[in-house]
Amino acid sequence: MEFSAELAGIASILLNPISLLWILFGTFVGLVFGALPGLSATMGVALVIPFTFTLEPVIAISMLIGVYIGGIAGGAVSAILINIPGTPSSVVTTIDGYPMARKGQAPRALGWAAFASGWGSIVSWLLLITIAPLLAKICTGFGSPEYAALAFFGLSIIAAVSGDSISKGVIAGLVGVSLSFCGIDPIWGNTRFTFGSVNLMGGISTVAALIGLYSIPSILSSCLDKDNRKIDSKDLTIKNIVPPFRDQWKRKVNIIRSSLIGTFIGIIPATGGNIAAFLAYDQAKRFSKEPETFGKGNPDGIIASEASNNGVCGGALIPMLTLGIPGDSVTAVLLGGLMIHGISPGPQLFSENPDFIAGIFTSVFVATIFMVLIQVFGIKIFTKTLNVPVNYLSGILVVLSLVGSFAIRQNFFDVMLTLGFGLIGFFMSKGGFPAAPVVLGLVLGSMFEGEFRRAVKLGGGSPMIFLQRPVALIIILLAIAIIISSAVKSRRGRKKEA
Amino acid sequence: MGDRKTSTAKWYENIVYIICLVFFSIELHEALATKPRAVNGMQSMTFPKVIFGIIIVMCAVKLLMNIIWMIRSGEYGFELLDRRILISLVMIIVYAALWQIIGFGLSSVIFVTIESKLLRNNAPWLHCALVGLGTTVVLYFVFGFLFNVDFPEPILEMIM
Known part of the structure; x- marks a missing residue:
């Protein structure tokens, strides 16, 4: 009986052209939202919810999942083509994606991003349909010590994204952490470092920082550039875009590892694609035979970032569907979408509505296929941006960047914040400071501080609590091992150069 | 490592260090001036004070090292922006x-x-x-x- 219900659920998606069209529409909208700086997958899902009111619940949620998967993958398009991450989770994609585009390999970089995103989604989908309830139980048992340890682990990645100078990366990372203190104290609720400004009470907007640090310096530096190498439409053949299966097979370990990292991070509530991407990038670089090519246009960097951030999608759906706990901000909005359609997520959903669950699982797979296809066939349109003369593109990008930062809260303060970050980011790029650690620090800083302080409080004022929690202890030891190995590698590198 | 840097890049580096020194000194002053709020566990400003302190020390040391490098190498040139x-x-x-x-x-x-x-x-x-x-x-x-x-x-x- 249950099996036939599941089959009916699968058929309701696969054999229903209307469902397929809505998923296609959702995925397309998601890709557009992801690709435009300032618009996010969360915003996309939230804005599309009203369109679903008249739809059947399974089709409605399937379409929203399409927006989610497309939104996360779409961030890579602007990250690769114009060095402006469309979403926070595609920050890491800029590190190797943009250098590839500068070398005239934009179609291949976009192809890698599309396929890595697709593989990431597929791996997390496989985990979603097989071990969802078990994984959810393990990860939702995390407390403050484990979260603090995880944030510390994330911060230890700063060394991997620091480029040539670890000390500059550490300073940039600490600046990011310091900026995260701004706003409301996570424990006491009093305001800190707001200098009396109401606009700073909610903290520093990550989007404003992201756009400022990445777009303004990049636009200013490109002022003197000659036009980008024109991409001939003859070069945009499927053969040039789609990475050969042989190459994909060669990179299978990176693809699977990054997808698994993404899925695992996605399962843990209140994390997100950016943390997953940083972690996966670090691991890809660490295990690579040519780590020195990372940051200079190595496809493995794009694969790590995109496979992991899309792996988060399936991972985040696990606690949302099994326990009703959102794994990230997008699934929090998706949860709202479920509620609107009268569906209460939880273990009972699996036993009482197997057809609905089967339909949702199928839609994740279908949306992933659509996402890859739209990207592969849309690359011809996306790469047209590179053919726009630099003098026109610079002005357009400035307007788009400032509009992107303004659109989130419709607050002019965010525009000023973007300009401030842009100016500092420009000096930083000229002085050889990496921007990624600032973003990493800003994203993880408040999480680390809040959870660390909560854990210490839980331990009666003593940090010894971390020694009593095996999972937290293992994560901390791993982070320390990463820091030591990064320092040793950097030292060896300097000795070699000398 | 520093030998390969042009003096212009060093100047930009110094600008970043100076901005950080000024900004985080103000932040540290704010943190020190705020009354402690904690009964059990860490105070509201303990963590920021530690991080600001580390940044200030690191930036001061790096700035000093750059100045010493500039004096020793005699490279002070600054290429103006286009x-x-x-x-x-x-x-x-x-x-x-x-x-x-x-x-x-x-x-x-x-x-x-x-x-x-x-x-x-x-x-x-x-x-x-x-x-x-x-x-x-x-x-x-x-x-x-x-x-x-x-x-x-x-x-x-x-x-x-």
Whole structure:
């Protein structure tokens, strides 16, 4: 009986052209939202919810999942083509994606991003349909010590994204952490470092920082550039875009590892694609035979970032569907979408509505296929941006960047914040400071501080609590091992150069 | 490692260190001046104080090392930024300020037109103006019409 219900659920998606069209529409909208700086997958899902009111619940949620998967993958398009991450989770994609585009390999970089995103989604989908309830139980048992340890682990990645100078990366990372203190104290609720400004009470907007640090310096530096190498439409053949299966097979370990990292991070509530991407990038670089090519246009960097951030999608759906706990901000909005359609997520959903669950699982797979296809066939349109003369593109990008930062809260303060970050980011790029650690620090800083302080409080004022929690202890030891190995590698590198 | 850096890059590095030193010294002063709030566990300002302290020390040490390197190597040269970058930078700031004075629409058209002409002198004015107008119309449609973003338009508000 249950099996036939599941089959009916699968058929309701696969054999229903209307469902397929809505998923296609959702995925397309998601890709557009992801690709435009300032618009996010969360915003996309939230804005599309009203369109679903008249739809059947399974089709409605399937379409929203399409927006989610497309939104996360779409961030890579602007990250690769114009060095402006469309979403926070595609920050890491800029590190190797943009250098590839500068070398005239934009179609291949976009192809890698599309396929890595697709593989990431597929791996997390496989985990979603097989071990969802078990994984959810393990990860939702995390407390403050484990979260603090995880944030510390994330911060230890700063060394991997620091480029040539670890000390500059550490300073940039600490600046990011310091900026995260701004706003409301996570424990006491009093305001800190707001200098009396109401606009700073909610903290520093990550989007404003992201756009400022990445777009303004990049636009200013490109002022003197000659036009980008024109991409001939003859070069945009499927053969040039789609990475050969042989190459994909060669990179299978990176693809699977990054997808698994993404899925695992996605399962843990209140994390997100950016943390997953940083972690996966670090691991890809660490295990690579040519780590020195990372940051200079190595496809493995794009694969790590995109496979992991899309792996988060399936991972985040696990606690949302099994326990009703959102794994990230997008699934929090998706949860709202479920509620609107009268569906209460939880273990009972699996036993009482197997057809609905089967339909949702199928839609994740279908949306992933659509996402890859739209990207592969849309690359011809996306790469047209590179053919726009630099003098026109610079002005357009400035307007788009400032509009992107303004659109989130419709607050002019965010525009000023973007300009401030842009100016500092420009000096930083000229002085050889990496921007990624600032973003990493800003994203993880408040999480680390809040959870660390909560854990210490839980331990009666003593940090010894971390020694009593095996999972937290293992994560901390791993982070320390990463820091030591990064320092040793950097030292060896300097000795070699000398 | 430092030998390979040009003195210009060192100057920019120093600018970042000085900005950090000034900014985080103010932040540290604020943290030190705030009354402690904790009964059990860490105080509200303990963590920030530690991080600000580390940044200040690191920036001071790196700044000092750069100055010593400059004195020892005798490299003080500073390559000025290209005129177009400087003008673009000033224009971006003026453009943002104009949002509140003449509004988003008009300022965007003017900014894109002048920026396009500035970066390529031989670009026809008409092309530049059309790109400026087109960009503004598209962004107005996407963000203003589809996503209900309310752009500042003081002149329009005054007329209406």
